[in-house]
C-alpha cells in the first residue's frame with residue numbers, strides 16, 4: 001500500500017507565505033507579526049499538551065482539585081491558542097498546526113514523556129508559564145510599537161489570564177503553613 005501523499009500538488013499557501021489582508025496593515029508589517037505569533041501559538045499548544053498529560057496522571061490527596069485545575073488550564077490554553085491562530089489567518093499568515101512544529105517553535109522545553117513527582121511536574125508548568133508570560137510581555141510592547149493594536153489587545157487579554165493561572169499554580173506549590181504552625185519546632 002502506498003502511504004505517501006503528495007500534499008505539495010494541492011498546496012494553496014506555503015507556511016511562510018503572507019497573503020494580503022483586509023485590515024489595511026502593510027504586508028511586511030503583518031508578516032513580522034505573524035512571525036512573532038507562530039512561536040506563541042506553538043508555546044500555547046505545547047503547554048496545552050503538558051497540562052493535559054498532568055490532568056491524566058495526577059494522583060494523591062489533592063487529586064480531584066488538581067485534576068479539575070489542570071483541565072481549566074488546558075481548556076483556557078486551547079481557547080487562547082485558537083484566538084492567536086485566527087489572528088494569524090486574519091493577518092494573511094498560516095498558523096503553525098503540526099504538534100512537532102509547534103513544539104519546535106515553543107519558547108520553553110517541554111517535559112519528557114513519563115510521570116514525575118507531582119511537585120516537579122507543577123514546577124515544570126510554572127516555568128513554562130513564566131517563559132510564556134515573558135514572551136507575551138515582549139510581544140505586547142512590540143505590537144504596540146508597530147501599530148497592530150488588535151494583536152496587542154488579544155495578547156493583553158491572554159497575559160492577564162496566564163498570570164492569574166501561574167499565580168494559582170504558585171499557591172498549589174506553597175508549603176503547608178498550617179501544619180508548620182502546629183509543629184513550630186519543624
Ligand SMILES: [Fe+2]
Pocket residue numbers: 055071
Ligand atoms: Fe479528562
